[in-house]
Amino acid sequence: MNDNIFVKSGENGYNIMLRYDFKDLSGALKEMGFENRRICIVSDDNVFPLYGDELKNELRDVSGDVFSIVFRAGEEHKNLDTVREIYKGLNGYKLDRKDLILALGGGVTGDMAGFAAATYLRGIAFVQLPTTLLACTDSSIGGKTGVDLDEYKNMVGAFYMPRLVYMNLKTLSSLSGREFASGMGEIIKHGLIKDSAYYEWVINNFSEINDREPEVLLSMIRRSLEIKRDVVESDPYETGERALLNFGHTTGHAIEKYTDFKLMHGECVALGIIAAGFISYKRGMLSTEEFYEIRDMFVPFGLPITLEDDAEPEKILSLTKSDKKMDNGRIRFILLKKVGKAYIDTTVTDDEILSGIRELIISDEDR
DSSP: OOEEEEEEETTEEEEEEEESSSTTHHHHHHHTTOTTSOEEEEEETTTHHHHHHHHHHHHTTTOSOEEEEEEOOSGGGOSHHHHHHHHHHHHHTTOOTTSEEEEEESHHHHHHHHHHHHHGGGOOEEEEEEOSHHIIIIITSSOEEEEEETTEEEEEEEEOOOSEEEEEGGGGGGSOHHHHHHHHHHHHHHHHHHOHHHHHHHHHTHHHHHTTOHHHHHHHHHHHHHHHHHHHHHOTTOSSGGGGGGTTHHHHHHHHHHTTTOSOHHHHHHHHHHHHHHHHHHTTSSOHHHHHHHHHTTGGGTOOOOBOTTOOHHHHHHHHTTSSOEETTEEOEEEEEETTEEEEESOOOHHHHHHHHHTTBOOGGGO
16 A cells, blocks of 8 residues: 655655655655654654653664754744744754655644744755654645744744655554644645545545545645645746635634634634635525535534634634735635635735634533
């Protein structure tokens, strides 16, 4: 059940290797020229205890100098203070430009380790080893790295491509139900923006997906990767079409910050998709049936479709204005022309955004 996908990037590119263990990693690193180089694993204190020793054992065949830097898990630690600690660790291990960083973990780890790699010594090679469904299908692909700055999510960062993305899909078995569901928010998004048939396939296979059947997961992850690869290859630095991948993210990021990150990223993306879908529906691009199917089909995957009834739409709207996806003072909003076809719109009004947010807020008597 091994599989490879190649992502073109400039004159070169990188492979995505889908495996069920870490056994092929050392061989891949040797082929890339990292034999006998220093290797530093960057991970968090949730993931490293699960896979750190196993990974180090597998890397003995490629290097005798394998180190680790472990930071505290959580979005609240995705900041420049943590990156500074990573820099200090890399310098303490005396890594040079020919050495390697391995990012072992979810999206927070990949974003921070990638940003550290992009900026340490003006650039050192790194490899993504995603361990969450969300990181496997979204954040580990495409070279976006960065950290949060105060209320601004991913405001400081760089486009910096990994040398390899290596997915040990067995790590998905250790995810909690909520963590697994968070990844489904991005997967459903891929179908909605680019492939209606894939969207329907995901819906029709929800039981097998939730049971984490290996062959079904492999098929699902591969198709999501193909969709994201095709988009990032056509627009690697997000000057145009790549913005479509932000469907659900403008309002989603605002909700993420509004709830002080008590909701997971994929949960907020699901809510953002519903809000954007509602605007698309009110503009006449989605039928009533299509909008309510989009909303209601998040439920079988364990994703939320409402906010608490005391949520404040105006505050969430204000937070959307701090999103980095602005175009000359206007929000670049992603809407659906139809299921499977998204587009960029800069004419969405504050009233429309508020209507989408209010659609998420249902009082107890309406539940």
